[in-house]
Amino acid sequence: MTQVIYDSTFEGWLTAVFEIYEQKFEDVVFAKSEVSNTLLFSERYFVETDLQKAKRVLNGLKQKLSSEGFANIYKAFLSEIDKMDETLFQYVKYIFSSAINVEDDLSNSPVLEVRKAAYLTGRESHRMKAFVRFKLTKDNLYYAIVEPDCDVLPLIEKHFTNRYADQRWLIYDAKRKYGIYYDLENTTSVQLEFNANSNSSQFLAEISDDNEEFFQNLWRQFFKSVNIESRKNTKLHLQHMPKRYWKNLTEKIPNLKK
Amino acid sequence: MVHERVMEKLAILADAAKYDVSCSSSNSTRKNKNKGLGDASGNGICHAYTEDGRCVSLLKILLTNHCIFDCAYCVSRKSNDIKRAAFTVQEVVDLTIGFYRRNYIEGLFLSSGIFDNPDYTMERLVRIVKKLRLEENFNGYIHLKAIPGASAELLREAGLYADRLSVNVEMPTEKSLKLLAPDKNHIDVIKPMEFLKEEIVGYNEEKKKNYKTPLFAPAGQSTQMVIGATQENDLEILGMSNYFYEKMNMRRVYYSGYVPISYDNRLPVIGTPVPMIRENRLYQADWLLRFYGFNVNEIVGFDQPNLDLDIDPKLGWALRNLDKFPVDVNTADLELILRIPGIGVSGAHKIVAARKFKRLQPEDLQKLGIAYSRSKYFLAFASPFQLQRDLTSIQIKDHILNTQNSKYKNDFSNQLSLF
Numbered sequence: 001m002t003q004v005i006y007d008s009t010f011e012g013w014l015t016a017v018f019e020i021y022e023q024k025f026e027d028v029v030f031a032k033s034e035v036s037n038t039l040l041f042s043e044r045y046f047v048e049t050d051l052q053k054a055k056r057v058l059n060g061l062k063q064k065l066s067s068e069g070f071a072n073i074y075k076a077f078l079s080e081i082d083k084m085d086e087t088l089f090q091y092v093k094y095i096f097s098s099a100i101n102v103e104d105d106l107s108n109s110p111v112l113e114v115r116k117a118a119y120l121t122g123r124e125s126h127r128m129k130a131f132v133r134f135k136l137t138k139d140n141l142y143y144a145i146v147e148p149d150c151d152v153l154p155l156i157e158k159h160f161t162n163r164y165a166d167q168r169w170l171i172y173d174a175k176r177k178y179g180i181y182y183d184l185e186n187t188t189s190v191q192l193e194f195n196a197n198s199n200s201s202q203f204l205a206e207i208s209d210d211n212e213e214f215f216q217n218l219w220r221q222f223f224k225s226v227n228i229e230s231r232k233n234t235k236l237h238l239q240h241m242p243k244r245y246w247k248n249l250t251e252k253i254p255n256l257k258k
Numbered sequence: 259m260v261h262e263r264v265m266e267k268l269a270i271l272a273d274a275a276k277y278d279v280s281c282s283s284s285n286s287t288r289k290n291k292n293k294g295l296g297d298a299s300g301n302g303i304c305h306a307y308t309e310d311g312r313c314v315s316l317l318k319i320l321l322t323n324h325c326i327f328d329c330a331y332c333v334s335r336k337s338n339d340i341k342r343a344a345f346t347v348q349e350v351v352d353l354t355i356g357f358y359r360r361n362y363i364e365g366l367f368l369s370s371g372i373f374d375n376p377d378y379t380m381e382r383l384v385r386i387v388k389k390l391r392l393e394e395n396f397n398g399y400i401h402l403k404a405i406p407g408a409s410a411e412l413l414r415e416a417g418l419y420a421d422r423l424s425v426n427v428e429m430p431t432e433k434s435l436k437l438l439a440p441d442k443n444h445i446d447v448i449k450p451m452e453f454l455k456e457e458i459v460g461y462n463e464e465k466k467k468n469y470k471t472p473l474f475a476p477a478g479q480s481t482q483m484v485i486g487a488t489q490e491n492d493l494e495i496l497g498m499s500n501y502f503y504e505k506m507n508m509r510r511v512y513y514s515g516y517v518p519i520s521y522d523n524r525l526p527v528i529g530t531p532v533p534m535i536r537e538n539r540l541y542q543a544d545w546l547l548r549f550y551g552f553n554v555n556e557i558v559g560f561d562q563p564n565l566d567l568d569i570d571p572k573l574g575w576a577l578r579n580l581d582k583f584p585v586d587v588n589t590a591d592l593e594l595i596l597r598i599p600g601i602g603v604s605g606a607h608k609i610v611a612a613r614k615f616k617r618l619q620p621e622d623l624q625k626l627g628i629a630y631s632r633s634k635y636f637l638a639f640a641s642p643f644q645l646q647r648d649l650t651s652i653q654i655k656d657h658i659l660n661t662q663n664s665k666y667k668n669d670f671s672n673q674l675s676l677f
Contacts, residue, residue: 104611107622130305134360142359159300165293166395167359214261215356221265222357225272226318227308230517230532236311240304250362251306 294395325371365399584638600633
C-alpha cells in the first residue's frame with residue numbers, strides 16, 4: 001500500500017492522480033501534508049504540486065464529461081468530506097476506464113457519492129450567496145464573515161463580483177482563515193488573521209460607518225414585521241436556516257443595546 | 259433619514275405588505291450594467307426565512323397603507339382602525355439601496371394602498387423605480403404592483419423599469435369579489451393583466467428582431483388569490499389559475515390562505531385556523547399543471563370539485579387511474595414516469611439518465627432518492643420471484659397513510675380519539 005501525500009489543494013490532488021498513473025501504484029491511500037498521520041506498513045510518496053500535470057488530468061476529464069459533470073469534480077473536492085479525495089480517485093479511475101461518459105451511472109457508488117458531495121457544496125454555495133451579511137466600515141469597505149462547512153468562496157466569487165461592482169467588499173472565511181477581496185477592479189484571494197478582540201462591541205463601534213447599526217436594526221425590524229404569527233412553522237424555518245449559520249446572521253443576533 | 263420615524267414606518271408598512279405571498283426573484287434577465295449596483299439575472303435567492311418558514315427575498319413593503327377602498331379581506335381597508343403611514347420616495351430608495359448593498363435582499367417588492375386615485379398612486383410607484391434605475395444605477399430585482407385603473411401610459415413605463423408586475427385578482431370569482439370588495443370590479447383587474455400580456459409579448463417579439471429593444475417586465479407577471487375567505491371550491495380556483503396560465507401567460511399564480519384579520523360577518527371569524535393544508539394542496543396541483551404535464555381536468559372535475567386534503571393531488575390522480583399502472587421505469591416515457599406518485603421532476607430525470615447503464619432495481623431507486631415506499635405500489639419490476647398483489651385504491655391509500663409521517667397526520671386520523 002502506498003500513502004500518497006499532497007498539499008491539500010485541488011491542483012495538488014490532480015498532480016497526485018497523474019503520478020499514481022505514472023508510477024502505476026496499485027493500492028493507494030491519500031493524505032494531506034498538514035495532517036500526515038503515518039500509516040504503519042505503507043510506503044510514503046510525496047507529491048509536489050505541478051500545474052502542468054494537473055492540467056493534463058483536467059483536460060483528460062474534460063473530454064470524458066459534460067461541463068456540469070466536469071464542474072462537479074471540483075465541487076465535490078471542495079466539500080471537504082472525509083476521504084473525498086479517495087472517492088474522487090475511484091470515480092476518476094472509472095471515468096478513464098470507460099469508453100463512454102459514466103457521470104450519470106448513479107447506481108455506481110463513487111459516481112453517486114461524488115454527485116452527492118457536489119450537491120452538498122452547491123447547496124452551501126447557494127446558501128452563502130444568501131447568508132453573507134455585509135457590514136460597512138468607516139473607510140467604505142463592506143465586509144462579511146462566514147463559516148461554511150464546505151470551502152465555497154471560490155464558487156461564489158464571481159457572483160459577488162458581478163453584483164457589487166461599485167463597492168469595495170471582503171468576504172472572510174473564519175474557518176479557513178482566508179478571504180476574497182474586491183478592490184473595485186479585481187477580486188483576489190487574501191490571507192489575513194482577525195485579532196481576538198475584533199468581535200468586541202467597542203471595537204465594532206469604532207470601525208463601523210455611522211449608519212451601520214441603524215441599518216442592522218432596520219433589517220431586524222423588517223425580519224420581525226414580515227412574520228405571520230398564526231402560520232408559525234419552526235421546523236420549516238430551521239430546515240431553511242440551520243442554526244449553525246445563525247451566529248453570522250444579523251437578523252438572528254439580538255441587538256444587545258436594547 | 260430621521261431614524262425613529264423610518265423605523266416605525268418600516269414596521270407598519272412591512273407588516274401590511276406581508277399578506278402578499280410572492281417573493282420570487284428569479285427569471286429576470288437584467289444584468290449588471292456599467293459597473294453599477296446589482297444583478298437580477300440568474301436564480302432567485304432567499305436571503306432569510308421568516309419563523310413561519312416563508313422566503314424573504316425582497317424588501318416587501320407598501321408605499322402607504324392609506325387606502326380609499328374598503329375590501330373586507332384586506333388589513334389596510336379604509337374602515338380598519340390601524341396605524342397609518344407613508345414612505346417618501348427617497349426613503350424607499352435609501353432603504354432599498356442600503357439593504358441591497360449589505361446583501362440582505364435581492365431587490366424591492368413595492369405595493370401600495372390606493373390613495374387619492376389609481377394614477378396618482380401608480381405615478382409614485384413609477385417614480386421610485388425610475389429613480390432606482392436611472393439615478394442609482396440599480397440593477398437588482400424589482401417587483402411592482404400594477405394598480406388597477408391606472409393609465410396605460412403609467413403601466414407601460416412601470417414595465418420598462420420593473421422586472422415583474424402583478425395585479426392581484428384577490429378572489430377566485432366575480433361573485434366573491436363583489437361580496438367582499440364592493441369598490442372593485444373583476445374587469446378592472448383583468449384589463450391591466452391583458453394590457454401587460456400584450457405589451458410583454460410585443461416587446462419580446464421586438465427584442466428578437468432588434469437586440470437593443472429595452473427590457474419590458476422580463477420576469478413576467480403574476481397574481482394572487484385569497485383562499486378560504488369565501489366559498490369557492492378547488493375546481494373554480496384551479497380553473498381560474500389555468501385560465502391565467504393559458505390566456506394571460508402568467509408566470510405564477512399564488513394562493514394565500516386567508517389569515518382571519520376582521521370581525522366582519524362575511525368572513526371566517528378571528529381564531530379560525532389558516533387553511534394551510536388546502537393552500538399546500540393547491541400549490542401541489544399548480545405544480546402538476548406547470549411542470550408535470552397534467553391537465554386541470556385530470557386533477558379536479560365536476561364529480562369531485564375539491565382536492566383531497568389527506569393525500570396529495572398526484573397520488574389522488576393515480577388512485578383514480580389504477581389502470582395506467584404499474585409502470586416499468588426502465589422502459590416508460592418520461593411523461594409517464596412523472597406521473598408516478600413519489601417521483602418528482604428531478605427524480606424522473608435521474609431515472610431516465612441512470613437506466614442507460616443498467617436495468618434499475620428497487621434498491622437503485624432508493625439510492626437515487628426516490629420515495630420508494632410511496633412509489634412501489636405503482637411500479638412494475640420484471641423479477642420472476644416478485645408477485646404483484648392486486649390492491650384496491652382504498653388499500654393503497656391506507657397503506658401509504660399508515661406509513662407516512664405527515665405533520666398534518668393528527669388532522670386526518672380515522673381513529674376516534676377518546677380523550
